[in-house]
Amino acid sequence: MKRFNNISKYLIFTILISFGFVSCEEFLSRPTEDNYTVDNFYQTDEQCFQAVNPVYNSPWYDFQRGFFKIGEVLSGNYYWGSSPYLTFTINSTDEDLVNMSASLWSVNAYCNGIIENIDLKAGKDVKESTKNTVKGEALVWKAMAYFYLVRCFGEVPIIHNNSAEIASGNYNNVYKATIPNVYDYIIMTLEKAIEWLPASNQPGRIDRYSAYGLLSKVYLTKSGYGMSGTRNASDLAKAAEYAKKVIDESGRSLLPVYSDVFRLKNNFSEESLLAWHWVVSNNWTSQNTLQSDLGIVGFDEYGATWGGYAGPSVDLQQAFGENALSLTRNNNDARRKATMMMYGDKYDYFWVDKGGFDYTQFAVKSMEYQSATGANEVKHLVGNDNLERTPSGTCLRRRPLVRLCSLALLRTS
Numbered sequence: 001m002k003r004f005n006n007i008s009k010y011l012i013f014t015i016l017i018s019f020g021f022v023s024c025e026e027f028l029s030r031p032t033e034d035n036y037t038v039d040n041f042y043q044t045d046e047q048c049f050q051a052v053n054p055v056y057n058s059p060w061y062d063f064q065r066g067f068f069k070i071g072e073v074l075s076g077n078y079y080w081g082s083s084p085y086l087t088f089t090i091n092s093t094d095e096d097l098v099n100m101s102a103s104l105w106s107v108n109a110y111c112n113g114i115i116e117n118i119d120l121k122a123g124k125d126v127k128e129s130t131k132n133t134v135k136g137e138a139l140v141w142k143a144m145a146y147f148y149l150v151r152c153f154g155e156v157p158i159i160h161n162n163s164a165e166i167a168s169g170n171y172n173n174v175y176k177a178t179i180p181n182v183y184d185y186i187i188m189t190l191e192k193a194i195e196w197l198p199a200s201n202q203p204g205r206i207d208r209y210s211a212y213g214l215l216s217k218v219y220l221t222k223s224g225y226g227m228s229g230t231r232n233a234s235d236l237a238k239a240a241e242y243a244k245k246v247i248d249e250s251g252r253s254l255l256p257v258y259s260d261v262f263r264l265k266n267n268f269s270e271e272s273l274l275a276w277h278w279v280v281s282n283n284w285t286s287q288n289t290l291q292s293d294l295g296i297v298g299f300d301e302y303g304a305t306w307g308g309y310a311g312p313s314v315d316l317q318q319a320f321g322e323n324a325l326s327l328t329r330n331n332n333d334a335r336r337k338a339t340m341m342m343y344g345d346k347y348d349y350f351w352v353d354k355g356g357f358d359y360t361q362f363a364v365k366s367m368e369y370q371s372a373t374g375a376n377e378v379k380h381l382v383g384n385d386n387l388e389r390t391p392s393g394t395c396l397r398r399r400p401l402v403r404l405c406s407l408a409l410l411r412t413s
Helices: 002-028 045-056 058-073 095-121 128-153 162-168 179-196 208-222 233-249 258-262 290-294 314-319 359-366 407-412
Strands: 272-276 402-406
Touching (some): 045 095, 045 128, 095 128, 128 179, 128 208, 179 208
C-alpha cells in the first residue's frame, strides 16, 4: 500500500510538472501585442513600401566604405597613404573586402526576404500594383548587389531564395556560378523588374527607367568580359538601346550646373536614376560614411571627418588639365572644382553660415595642408555641421544621395 502511495505521489507530481511546462510554453509563445511581426505587417500599401525602404541604405553601409577603395584607390584615381589598395597588397582577409562581401550578401538576403514576404504575407487590402512595385524595387537592388559581386569577386553563388536554401540544409554545398551565368542572372532579374515597375514612382524611388539604366550599364560592362581588346557588338547594341530608351522616354534631363547634382536641395533630382538614400539618424549604418572617410580633418566641426592626408591622384588632376604646383587654376572643366579642392578654390555652398569655404585660408588658419597630392576630395561632402540652404533659406541636415546610376552616366557611356 505504501509503495502504491509513493507511485501515486510521483504520478501526481509528474502531471503537475507537465501542466507547468505546457502553461509556461503557452506563455512564452504568446504573440507580441506591442510591435509588428512578419505575420501582422505587410497589411497596407504603406507598410509594403516601408519594408523595402531599408534596402536604400543600411545593408549597403559596409560595402560603401570598401567600394570607394576598389573603385578609386585601386584604380589609381585616389591616394590613400599606405592602403593595401594603393600598393596592390590586398589579401582575402582584408577587413574592407570581407565587410564588402558580407554587405552585398546581406542586400541579397534582404531583397529575397521582401519578395517572399510580399508573395506570402501581403494583406488582402494591398493593391497588386503596390506588390509589383515593391518587388520590382527589391529586384533592382538585388541586381545591383550581384553587379558589384561579379565585378569585385568574379564567380559567386546564386542565392535566389534564402529561406529555401536554409530549409534544404544544403547551403554549405552551394557552388559558384560562372561569370557569364551571373551576368545572365542579373539581366533576367532586371528584365523581371522592368515588367513589374511603373514608368514613374515617388521621388527618389526606383522606377522602370532606373532598371533600364542599370541594365544598360550591365550590358556595357558585360560587353568587355572575356574579350581581347574588343567588345561584344551585340552587348554594346543592347547597352545603347536601353540608354537611349531612358534618355528619350523617361522625361528626365540633366541639371544645368554639374556641382548641383551633389547638393542637398537636389537629393531627389530628376537626373538621378538609382541612388542610396543616406540619412542622419540614431540607427548606425543609415548614414553616408563618405563624408567622414573623405573629408579633411576640421571640415565638420564635430570632428566627424578624418579623410585628410589623402586625395585625388596627380594623374586625375592632370586629366582635368590642372597642376597642383601652379598657383593658378585653369578651371577648363566645371567638373574639376566639384570633384577636388585645389589651391585658390572657394565654395559658396560649403560653410554657408560662415560665408563659404575657402580651401586656401582653411589650410593657412589651421597651419596644416592635409594632402600628399595637392588636392582634397569634394564629391560626397556636405559641409560644416552638414549645413546647406535651399533658395528659401531653410536649413537641411540630410546627407546626400550617392548616385549609382544617373542620366549623365548614360549619356557619357
